[in-house]
Amino acid sequence: MYSVRRWASRHARFFEAVYNGFEAVLTSLHPLFRRIGYARMDKPVAAVEKLVKGFLFDTKMCGSCTLGATGMVCPMNCPKSMRNGPCGGVRSNGHCEIKPEMPCVWVDAFAGSRLMRDGDRIQGIQAMVDHRLQGSSSWLREVRRKKGVPEIGDAAG
Amino acid sequence: MTMLDNPAAGHFLPLEPGHSSPGRIEKLLRAGEFTVTAELSPPDSSDPEEVFEKARIFDGSVDAMNATDGSGANCHMSSVAVCAILRRANYSAIMQVSCRDRNRIAIQGDVLGAAAIGVASILCLTGDGVQAGDHPQAKPVFDLESITLLAMLRKMRDESRFQSGRKITHPPRVFLGAAANPFRPPLDFRPIRLAKKIEAGAQFIQTQYCFDVERLKQFMARVCDMGLHKKAFILVGVGPLASARAAEWIRQHVPGVHIPDSIIKRLAGSANQKQEGKKICIEMIQQVREIEGVSGVHVMAYRQEELVAEIIQESRVLGGRTPWYPGIDEP
């Protein structure tokens, strides 16, 4: 259990590069997305996103992805949904206060961030989650942000 | 300095320049006084007198009391109600707010109400998981966490706006605090996490129990390097351990408390363990007070509250100053 996502965090630098490349490709597809319509694209893209990120990072599809700023570890796996660092309850062996069998998400996130080129992004403050975005594609959201396309009716999907 | 000018319920005092609250704690800390706060564990009762009984134990030894918010995920009287009762007697209260049981809508409402009854300081916590307490079946909320909570309350105070952007006519004048745990992994991340809390709005910090001065010193050295001690007032958590067995129990069951073996051995080897626990606590206070960047202590003496007065007196950290309490000026 947790082996794939922990493996991914140990290779955070590699996945950071892959991710950055992938993002560039997606961004270049913006004209196509626009032609089809972002609203219509969201469901199928979110399905693929869920499959890929779910397998690699166990992501929870909160819709406001932070992977690049959290050591390529999904913070929504933290039972307290901590998005800005570890709570005070981390066990002395580095495991989670709430799920003793699970290594604390933030111990892995911090270790992962130390391997990354842009690892210091972990010092930035993540805003509170917009729960309406749950299940929508954060890949497309990122492209829209880059291209200055307004959110679909605020919450996508 | 007179401490009588804490606001009475329903009265808004003018703020001193550069202050964000009219509260006693902010005044003391900004004046550079070594400040003592203590944890008041709310009663399992609807009788306000039980709150006053608990408060009176600290009379003359502490500057403010933290009203805990379902600490350890156990059910007790709510922190906002404890604060309301304490404010009736003009006690200085630090309201703890945890993100475990309430979402952003509930918390903002509570904060406005708290400010209206004269609560001037709020400690923003993520909170222990429900598994730690007496209702492990409950739904954990965690809509926010300490850092997003801090940012939200700062926005209410400084921009007079709810998180939604809607206008607040009279903003809550509150001094914002957060917790820190320098003793648990990932140790290198702990100062960064503190920096994030300060950036999000924390003006004072109360740490988890310190039983390991060396680890605290390493943390504080880093904190001072980063200049964080100039941006927030840091109060170190301390408390007496009742016995080696109690210490062992805390280590196993209370999330986040780090007690080194050496402390447990010292307790176990003593003829009067309770007395030894108190002595360790006094030594701890005297040692942490010497560390650069420490502005005070936060005493957590769960079920040993009666020791707090002696501990503070014997550690001589107040330097002859007597904290305000109701009746201090009566002959």
Ligand code: SF4
């Ligand atoms: S120990 Fe780590 S994973 Fe567990 S609740 Fe705390 S921050 Fe989250």
